[in-house]
Amino acid sequence: MTKRKVTDIVEELAAPIVEGEGLELVDVEYKKEGANWFLRVFIDKPEGVDIDDCSRVSEKLSDMLDEVDPIPDSYFLEVSSPGAERPLKKPADFERSIGKQVYITTYEPVDGQKTFEGVLSGYDGDVVTITEAKKTVTLPAERIASARLAVVF
Structure with missing residues (x-):
């Protein structure tokens, strides 16, 4: 199995x-x-x-x-419990996490990078939008390898 x-x-x-x-x-x-x-x-x-x-x-x-x-x-x-850095796997996880700090990795580079950390500012099922320090990044959902909430200290 x-x-x-x-x-x-x-x-x-x-x-x-x-x-x-x-x-x-x-x-x-x-x-x-x-x-x-x-x-x-x-x-x-x-x-x-x-x-x-x-x-x-x-x-x-x-x-x-x-x-x-x-x-x-x-x-x-x-x-x-999944802990403070709860994984985001299902659409409902992304939807309920809008406005929260997240950490996302992609299977292949998007705009030259594979790791993204910022505020999850949007999710429509196909695209995840993250607002990093000074820019907004849109990531195709199918290219996301892993996503989780990120704890900010």
């Missing part, structure tokens, strides 16, 4: 559990680190998640994963 396939299956299993708890499923990650595999499920809600939210989702998801058994390898399940 490929890494992508595992995350798709887990996302399908986790979504109703997470939504049933009044939470949002932000991301699912399946990674090998050293000798161990880690299945990470990131959840959130507007006021932030707490340990009880993570514990409830972890218990229910663990039971579901034991029942369905979609992962052939041994792994560690971690359920947590």
Whole structure:
């Protein structure tokens, strides 16, 4: 089973559990680190998640994963908040982050650069607009490799 396939299956299993708890499923990650595999499920809600939210989702998801058994390898399940530098993956993530500081990397250079940090000033599904220090940059959404909120100190 490929890494992508595992995350798709887990996302399908986790979504109703997470939504049933009044939470949002932000991301699912399946990674090998050293000798161990880690299945990470990131959840959130507007006021932030707490340990009880993570514990409830972890218990229910663990039971579901034991029942369905979609992962052939041994792994560690971690359920947590996406943190202050939350990834932006879905259209709703970009829409709700307009006006916030973001960090974006692209697959290939746009105007000679591959990393952009500034205020997300627009998103229409096809184009992301970022206002950097003294300029505005428009990035085609399909060229974005990764995007996340950026913490400003």
